[in-house]
Amino acid sequence: MxxxxxxxxxxxxxxxxxxxxxxxxxxxxxxxxxxxxxxxxxxxxxxxxxxxxxxxxxxxxxxxxxxxxxxxxxxxxxxxxxxxxxxxxxxxxxxxxxxxxxxxxxxxxxxxxxxxxxxxxxxxxxxxxxxxxxxxxxxxxxxxxxxxxxxxxxxxxxxxxxxxxxxxxxxxxxxxxxxxxxxxxxxxxxxxxxxxxxxxxTLSEETIEDHLELQVKKAHGKVIFTTMSSNISRIQQAVNVASAFNRKILFLGRSMRQNVEAAQHLGYLHFPKKSIVHSKSVKKIPSNKLFIIAAGSQAQEDSALSRIADNAHKDISLAPHDMVIFSADPIPGYERQVHKLVNKMTKLGADVVYSDINDELHVxxxxxxxxxxxxxxxxxxxxxxxxxxxxxxxxxxxxxxxxxxxxxxxxxxxxxxxxxxxxxxxxxxxxxxxx
Ligand SMILES: [Zn+2]
CATH class of the missing domain: 3.60.15.10 (Ribonuclease Z/Hydroxyacylglutathione hydrolase-like)
Incomplete structure (x- = not known):
């Protein structure tokens, strides 16, 4: 044979x-x-x-x-x-x-x-x-x-x-x-x-949470955290830090909500239901009590983050001293468009933290x-x-x-x-x- x-x-x-x-x-x-x-x-x-x-x-x-x-x-x-x-x-x-x-x-x-x-x-x-x-x-x-x-x-x-x-x-x-x-x-x-x-x-994922906590401690306004929406463990760490600072959590973006829902349903992601808020009620929450976990870390067109940067999101706008944290490296080829996004948000007065200035928020x-x-x-x-x-x-x-x-x-x-x-x-x- x-x-x-x-x-x-x-x-x-x-x-x-x-x-x-x-x-x-x-x-x-x-x-x-x-x-x-x-x-x-x-x-x-x-x-x-x-x-x-x-x-x-x-x-x-x-x-x-x-x-x-x-x-x-x-x-x-x-x-x-x-x-x-x-x-x-x-x-x-x-x-x-x-x-x-x-x-x-x-x-x-x-x-x-x-x-x-x-x-x-x-x-x-x-x-x-x-x-x-x-x-x-x-x-x-x-x-x-x-x-x-x-x-x-x-x-x-x-x-x-x-x-x-x-x-x-x-x-x-x-x-x-x-x-x-x-x-x-x-x-x-x-x-x-x-x-x-x-x-x-390569460093353990574990190293991220402490660095994230130190970063969020410095935030006076709202925090917008972004990572790949499939990075469920990173999202878990963001949830942990948000909860430690008693901030309400808003998941933003279709892919983010879809993945969070699937992962939570199967027990891969844990958070107290009462700490989650929805877009519509977000205006009632003081900025310094809000933690947004948003899709769009690669500056994808039409993502939640891109709309926020363009000041075109219906529920969320950036104010001076809001903090935006990138916990993802740009995919090769996406560097320029990510930098453009960072520029736009910086112009709106936000404190943007990304891998070129803090490489401890992503491994x-x-x-x-x-x-x-x-x-x-x-x-x-x-x-x-x-x-x-x-x-x-x-x-x-x-x-x-x-x-x-x-x-x-x-x-x-x-x-x-x-x-x-x-x-x-x-x-x-x-x-x-x-x-
Ligand atoms: Zn992979």
Whole structure:
């Protein structure tokens, strides 16, 4: 029997976003089973355009597609589902929060999908593939990596992760599970590499709350806090600080309210109901008793924050000495538009705190060099493919791998639409432009 396993990179290589990978099991010259891992959107280089995934490669292979598996709820891993599911019927699997966030976004597009929330211990069988979830820490709760067992060996899909030993939700990465998988033998590791240029370990989320508290202590007017609306743990920290200062909380922006509602409903976000206020009643609350958690940290057009900065929000206006806190770094490409937003708010008299003047109000959800080396050390794969990073980050990742004894012929840097192919004899090679 002629067999091979292929991973086709429809996205998520050579760039940070638009993650989409197709795992294929080939028997006697044709695909027998395949699964899709992630289905995310990308952003254009200037940051003003959203790029949907190109799923044309999959259209004539629908009879082989068994499932789409999501690792976590970030947009660059899930928001392409509306494009995929409007063309292909396929069940979607992910942890509870991941599926709930995806469900909300699909409902916005009027798409009914077959969504399966999965418990971490569940083992899923999709034809030749067996998929197990590993809980990891990232900047969103309920994030996972995947152990994908195939007839030719085990593939470890380490999408976004860091090793945070004191995460906000108290649930650290399942290192034991990763190490056990490593002990049993891993053919190939696909690993997040976006922070490979940074030395050391990425800081714990825990460091944020104290710094946020110090900042809010200085506020005389209202506080507007903004982060990515999927960053549920950061939102939890903001809620904690607002409560510590007896400030009423207003969630602002559609994506923010939608995510907060889903996370709170599933028990991933906790706050006393009585401390929440709505836009309409906000005028009755003194400024120094108000804490707004707003969407729009990337200065997205038409976001709550952009409207406030344009003095065009119907309920909220900025007054001198209101404080605006950015707890997010601009996505590459969005820097200019974020700076423009900061300028507008500064002109309105607000005290704006952002990463260039205070870098202690945000930490990355991605592992730095030592996190990445720890993942390599635990999984000890035969081959490695860095994913979710640009060429320079892939290069730095390879230098880390070389330090750990990996040689050139075990490290692969496929480009979008390429595949990596594994054969029975244990060999691996890149196949150019299959998609
Ligand atoms: Zn992510």
């Amino acid at each position: 002629d067999e091979k396993v292929r991973i086709v990179f429809l996205g998520g290589v050579g760039e940070v976003t638009k993650n989409m990978f197709v795992y294929e099991y080939w028997r006697d010259g044709k695909i027998a089973d395949s699964i899709i891992v992630e289905c995310g959107i990308g952003f254009s280089e200037t940051g003003d355009e959203i790029i949907m995934p190109d799923v044309s490669y999959l259209l004539d292979k629908q009879d082989t597609l068994r499932a789409t598996v999501l690792t976590h709820g970030h947009e660059d891993h899930t928001s392409g589902l509306s494009t995929l599911l409007s063309q292909i019927r396929i069940p979607v699997y992910g942890t509870r929060l991941t599926v709930a966030l995806a469900e909300g976004k699909l409902a916005d597009h009027g798409i009914q999908a077959e969504l399966h929330p999965v418990k971490h211990k569940q083992i899923l069988n999709f034809g030749a593939f067996q998929v197990r979830f590993v809980h990891v820490t990232h900047s969103i709760p309920d994030a996972t990596n995947l152990i994908i067992k195939t007839p030719l060996g085990v593939l470890f899909h380490a999408s976004d992760f860091k090793f945070d030993w004191s995460p906000v939700d108290g649930w650290p990465t399942e290192v034991g599970k990763i190490a056990l998988a490593g002990e049993s033998g891993i053919l190939c590791l696909l690993s997040d590499c976006v922070r490979s240029e940074r030395s050391g370990y 990355s959800g991605h592992g730095a060099s030592q996190d990445l080396m720890l993942m390599m050390g635990l999984t000890r794969p035969k081959y490695i493919v860095p994913i979710g990073g640009e060429s320079r980050q892939v290069r730095q990742y390879f230098l880390l791998a070389e330090k750990m004894g990996y040689s050139d012929d075990t490290l692969f840097a496929p480009e979008e639409k390429d595949a990596i192919e594994f054969t029975r004899d244990g060999k691996a090679r890149i196949v150019k432009e299959v998609a």
